[in-house]
Amino acid sequence: MRRFFKRKEKQTTETKSRKMKVRTVGTRKKTVTLLWILLIGSLAFGIYKNFTAIDQHTVHEREIIETKIMDMNAIESFTKNFVKDYYTWQNEKDSIEQRVEKISHYLTEELQALNTDTVRDDIPTSSNVGNIDIWSVSPENDNTYAVVYSVDQKIMEDKNSEMVRSTYRILLHQDNVGNLVIIQSPTLWSLPNKSDYEPQQPESNGTVDSDTVQEVTEFLETFFTFYPTATEQELDYYVKNNALPPIGKDYLFSGLVKPVFQTIENQIKVWVTVKYIDEATKATQYSQYILTLEKDTNWMIVE
Structure with a gap:
């Protein structure tokens, strides 16, 4: 009777042990599945955010480019008007005073004071402006642009006259509403030179009979x-x-x-x-x- 009882107890113990193992394996599968779902979901969300960010960035860049194109037109027109007023005068007091008043609409107060005597009251020459060429408009930093231009002047003194062509560089500042002011006096500059670039010339390669x-x-x-x-x-x-x-x-x-x-x-x-x-x-x-x-x-x- 004792042996029979012991064997039965041993079988019961083994059966319980097997049930414990089955339950443990089932829990791991659910955990692994849940982790995979979270991983795939995170990856998909990351890809979506990445594409969204690229699209938004592209639109932002397009808006900036369009704004700059509009600003270049304004800067070129502003510069040409300034050049015409700055380099035109008659050797008469009234004409020289009118020139000082006109250029005040383009220059900072500091530059107005600096340029007061660029054309003196006793200057013996008169100047008429001919052709004006804008060679480049390039950003220097935020809202500041460098402009290189050339101007043709007809200089008259007594009964003599000659044509003069000069090149200068100025700096302009543009505020948030689009207004412009010159912050650097016309500075002597040089014209762009001819490039040495030569395009590669095509040659017949024998592929056509x-x-x-x-x-x-x-x-x-x-x-x-x-x-x-x-x-x-x-x-x-x-x-x-x-x-x-x-x-x-x-x-x-x-x-x-x-x-x-x-x-x-x-x-x-x-x-x-x-x-x-x-x-x-x-x-x-x-x-x-x-x-x-x-x-x-x-x-x-x-x-």
């Missing part, structure tokens, strides 16, 4: 002969996608200059200079084109 070169050359000679006077309807026989606009002027075709041919994705790309004689001025005119042609029934300029 000689027969095709001859066909395309004849097509281009025919087209450019009548192109200057062609109507929009006539261009439809030679041009697709409005690749070239109608000109409507009288030019005499004189030839193609060094055309370059390349095959690109079943199309022919041509770099060509077209020589014309202007019937009105009798001068030679060189027009340069980069054209893309393709052939269906006939050759067509598609780009």
